[in-house]
Amino acid sequence: MWRDQDRPLEVVVSCPDCERIHLLPAESGTLYLAPVLAHTRSALRRRMVEEQIPCSEPVSDILAMPVAGDGGLADALSRLDQVLSGSEQAGCRATFVPEGEQFGLRHLQDTHLLSALIARHNARDLSNILANDALDFHFQPIVHAANPAEVFAYEALVRASTPAGEVIPPNDLFRTARDADLLFHLDRSARINAIRRATERGIGSRLFINFNPTAIYDPAFCLETTVREILSMPAHQSRPAGFVFEVIESDQVSDLEHLAGIVERYRRAGFQVALDDLGAGYASLNMLSQLRPDFVKIDRELVSGIDGDVYQQKILGKVVELARELDVQIIAEGIETPGEWRWLKDQVDYCQGYLFARPAAEPPMPAHPEA
Incomplete structure (x- = not known):
């Protein structure tokens, strides 16, 4: 069993029912x-x-x-x-x-x-996908802001198809799971299969794995399967510091104390945590100050066209100032133009977006905007 900074990972009893898909x-x-x-x-x-x-x-x-x-x-x-x-x-x-x-x-x-x-x-297509562990993933690089040709990490983005081969858009996938009370099962399967696909495709840098906090009932039991999957990896890939768990749909969180418990569980195991889609609203900034994640991702709405919008620049400047005070590293996502990157590169630590590379099944290498 590995340790992080001499802290042993707690191992708890698994939850068999959490791993079972109830087909009709x-x-x-x-x-x-x-x-x-x-x-x-x-x-x-x-x-x-x-x-x-x-x-x-x-x-x-x-x-x-x-x-x-x-x-x-x-x-x-x-x-x-x-x-x-x-x-x-x-x-x-x-x-x-x-x-x-x-x-x-x-x-x-x-x-x-x-x-x-x-x-x-x-949702029978989704039920069968989950029962057969048939989720796949595309990977998108997160790059160093000052040198975008250098990969800092990859984010694992879930993909799924119907038996007929039709791609299911991720938003539809999660909406269907929520309606069918399968959100926990989808979230769990996505975490485990993201780790498996990244291992198969030889990703050696940090891996950002999304998780939906509303799908996790008991951090000690429901996250244990993720820990077991990481422990089964080759020794050189199973260091907890190589994994960042990214909170998605944070605007849906109604119980901040519950989310804080999940974050604490990850941290005790030696993992890092990222907060996705940070905007300018009070709820987002309050969550940032309460959780103090290792990374924060700036919402695409604040990034889009920022090089030509003084109002957006002032808002983002305040968000960056707060993150710096809390010692949180900053990722600007959704960057699509060289102008956006040029303005952001001196403000944030890392960048992500189509400008550098689109998500792909084989982890792509980023392109430098000025190459």
Whole structure:
């Protein structure tokens, strides 16, 4: 086991359920529906009759849909998606019980909002991608601001495709995962596979790995799989200082204390932490001062056209001043023009953007803007 500055990495028990993707059952059985409100119950009963969907009411206010095997549950969820509104789906709990079983306490853990089950059905491509560890990654260099031909690190950017080979845009990937309650599984799989792909492609510099703090429930348990993956790497690549975990979608964070706990967990293990998309708003600056990450990435909105916008220059100057006071290294991302780089190169430590290199499966070498 490695150490960072003579501090041993804590090893905790893993969480097997965190590593399991719950695919929709394929066998015959019964889909039980429990609408929370009387209005939803009435609407559900009425729609079942109108659409001639087989249904019974074994006990008061609980509806039961018989489900045939070989895709019957998927068909049932598709029909319910068509006949119920989004609010009605969200107001109904559902659970599937296989044929030959009676509903019991053990089925409670498989009880979900109907909207989540339908979203899981609509996210079947994503479920299969996660179940088969089929995420891939492109890598984009982060370069030294003063010498952009020199790579400081690479950021791992997730990529995924449908079985038909159609690329799934990253924003759609995470939106689908959030709707289907698969955000934790996507985030975990992305962290692990980013490490694997970087190892396969021979990246020897620092690696920035994105993580969504809203997807991490218990840092000690849910991050252990990432630590185990790093420990399995060749010795020369498994130093914790070679990994920077980058907080994405920080604007969605409602529990700063929870995020601080995650950051502390990474740091105790010897990793570094970056805060993404830092803007000029109070929430961003407050998060910077509270978390004090090792790196901060300046939001693209502050970078775009900064060489010709005095107002943006003044705002960025204040952000840089605060980061310097907190001893935080600064990365300007989304740089697309030589003018932006020339203005920024004396203000920040590192740069990233299409001007230097686009993300690619094989880690690209950056081009110098003045070469």
